[in-house]
Amino acid sequence: MSKYCQNCNAQLSGNFCSNCGQRSDTHKINLHFLWHDIQHGLLHVEKGILFTVKELFTRPGHTIREFLQGKRVNHFKPISLVLVLAGIYGLLSHYFEINLLSNNIEITGSGEKFEQAKSTVENMSTWISQHYSVFALLQIPVFSIGTYLCFRKAGYNFIEQIVINAFITAQKLIVHIVLFPFYYLFNNTPYLKTTARLTDVIGYAIAFWTIFQLFNMYGYFQRTWRTLLSLIIPLIIVLLTLLLLSKFILN
Incomplete structure (x- = not known):
């Protein structure tokens, strides 16, 4: 039985497609795939990064679906991409001493417990700023819970x-990097918090567009509420986690 390339549909006759160069065996996306992706991201930066960025801002849902189906040869692998971008953003934040998390969290009150809580939050935000690649990776499974629960039938x-x-x-992360000149311009001013919140709104709008376009096997109405819910669930998880942490810190 003839085998065809998952990327360009050309007929295969060896380990690589003679038309586009993709491996004939694209492998199922599993833990081994993610581990190889992480190793690759730590050692290589390849030309696919510009193509992937362009696709993520022109036809994000379609390109992710195609990647999952096997069209991967032109793409920069996703975990590697996060590591590279988070590294760039973390380096910029550290060098220019910009801490968005610290500026977005307000703790009001007085007394020893509040001072302790304030100190803990400041230390935590500093750690995140200095280890942004780790923080970015830790976010991914949390947001994955939302899309997994809302789009299981996909x-x-x-x-x-x-x-x-x-x-x-x-x-x-790309939105953060593009808007970084504004972070620098408004650093240590009240406008930094406003800019950070605007960045969050832009990020969630792009995420909504991506998820809505990706899961096109659902009807318009179902896709709309499922996409919204998939973005709300991770926020609830994060909020509950922060509430538990605050009780632990203040007790």
């Missing part, structure tokens, strides 16, 4: 949902 396993949300995380 047939993607949880590891594939991690790939989806790695691409979405990359989109958000």
Whole structure:
């Protein structure tokens, strides 16, 4: 039985497609795929990064679906992309001493417990700023819970949902990097908080567009509420986690 390339549909006769160069065996997306992706991201930066960025801001849902189906040869791998972008953003934030998380969290009150809570939050935000690649990776499984629960009938396993949300995380990081000149301009002013919140709104708008376009097997109304819910669920998880942490800190 003839075998065809998952990327360009050309007939295969060896380990690589003679037309586009993709491997004939694209492998299922699983834990081994993610581990190889992380190793690759730590050692290589390839030409596919510009193509992937362009696709993520012109036809994001379609390109992620095609990646999951096997069209991968032209793409920069998602976890690698997050590592590279988070590294760039973390380096910029550290060098220019810009901490968006610290500026977005307000703790009011007085007394020893509040001072302790304030100190803990400041230390935590500083750690995140200095280890942004780790923080970016830790966000991905949390956001994957939302899309996994809301779009289970689409047939993607949880590891594939991690790939989806790695691409979405990359989109958000690119928005942060593009708007970084404004962070620098408004640093240590009240406008920094406003700019950071505007960036969050842009990031969630792009995420909505991506998820809505990706899961086109659902009807328009179902896609709309499922997409909204998939973005709300991770926020609830984060909020509950912060509430538990605050109780632990203040007790």
